[in-house]
Amino acid sequence: MVAPKDFISVLEDTGMIVQVGSWVVAQACKQIGVWLQSAVGPIQVSVNVSGRQFVEGDLDGNIIAGLAMHAIPADLLELELTETSLMAQTERTIEILQSVKQHGGQVSIDDFGTGYSSLAYLRRFPIDKLKIDMGFIRDVTTNPDDAAIVLAIINLAHSLKLDVIAEGVETAAQLNYLRRHHCDQIQGYYFSAPLTAEQATEVLLQDTALPPAQDSGQSRKTLLIIDDDPVILEALAILFSCDGYRILCAPSGADGFDLLALNEVQVILCDQRMPAMSGTDFLDKVKQLYPKTFRIVLSGHTDLESIMEAVNGGAVFRFYTKPWDNKLLRDNVRDAFRQFAAIG
Known part of the structure; x- marks a missing residue:
């Protein structure tokens, strides 16, 4: 087996991408037809297309022929284009995509956010979906910059009445974070590794689905405690157990990010x-990912410079030392929940 990242560039360079692309469209239409006539039923299939197929091939003719030959509804075939391929021979591309749309086909932009084209094409081209590149999803629960880009793409797409698909989803934390921020669809190893048509048929017949959203505890007061000392x-968990909180515990910042995404x-x-x-870095x-969350540092070491910097920068609301005063700490955590409720 040879990975697409190794052979696609060769196909592009030699021009064979046009012939292979035509074959892929025909095979996709054939498989859609097979599923349509079976117990699986109507399943939409996405096909990646190259910019060279618009310039050198007969892409719209291939699509029309494939749909007719296998008697399938056009909305079950979706074309995926990268931003770069979208901008090749722009007028010809627009003409073909409009033809695809007139026949009822769907169009999505793959790896959105990694190209060099202007956002103006979102108005010029008949687009149905944006696919967020996996490079932004990988650290979406831990990297504020990636999270900001992902949320911006989701909001941009929805404001333009487009659906959003997140690529490369591999963990429950990523899935839940995207669900909480209203991403429409996901693809990635968390659901399944790539499958053959036969294997995919088995999955479809079993009606396999993602696990339902977890109870995030939104209706309960939830306290997350993070300390590498078990x-x-x-x-601390015992101390606060009598106050009626839902208590989550994590031994590290990385585990803390996962729990924040899930709850x-x-x-x-x-x-x-x-x-x-460090706690202040975490x-x-x-602060950037969950700005409303009330944040408290508890430390047995004197590191006033970093603590003061975090307090002055708004990353930390309160600072307490170890060993702590049980009553004072419980009173102040109780007050933190009151302040959170007050700011909504």
Whole structure:
């Protein structure tokens, strides 16, 4: 087996992408027809197309022939184009895509956000969906910049009445984060690795689906405690258990990000000195990803410079030292929940 990333460029360089692209369209239409006549029923299939197919091939003729030969509705075939291929021979591309749309076909932009074209093409081309490149999804739950781009694409697409698909979803945390921010569809290894047509048929017949959204605890007061010392983590969990909170515990910042993506958390109590990431560094990213969350640092070490910097920068709302005063800490966490509720 040879991966697409290795052979697609060769096909492009030699011009064979046009012949192979025609074959792929024909095979996709054939498979849609097979499923349509079976117990599987109507299934939409997406086909990647190259810019050279618009210039050198007969893409619209291939599509019309494939739809007619296998007697399938046009809306079951979707064309995926990259931003770069979209801008090759623009007028010819627009003409072909409009023909596809007139016949009822669908058009999506693959790897959105990685090309060099102007956003003006979103108005010029008949587009139905935007696919967010996996490079932005990989760290969407931990990288504020990636999260900002993903949310911007979702909001942009929805404002233009386009659907959004996230590529490269591999974890439950990524899935839940995208669900919470109203991404329409996902694709990636979290659902399934690539399958043959026969394997895909088995999955479709089993009506396999993603797991339902978890109970995020939005209706309950949820406290996230992060500390790499299991003894302290347990002690803090016991301390707050009598206050009726839903308590989540994590031994590191990385685990904390996963829990934040999977749950609605109002207050975070975080140790300052942890491996890989300090508490203030963790909370600085949390501030950008979840700005309403109330953030507290608990530390047994004196590091006033970084703590003051975090407090002055708004990453941390409160700072307490170890060992802590049980009553004072419980009172202040209770007050943190009240302040969170007050700001909505």
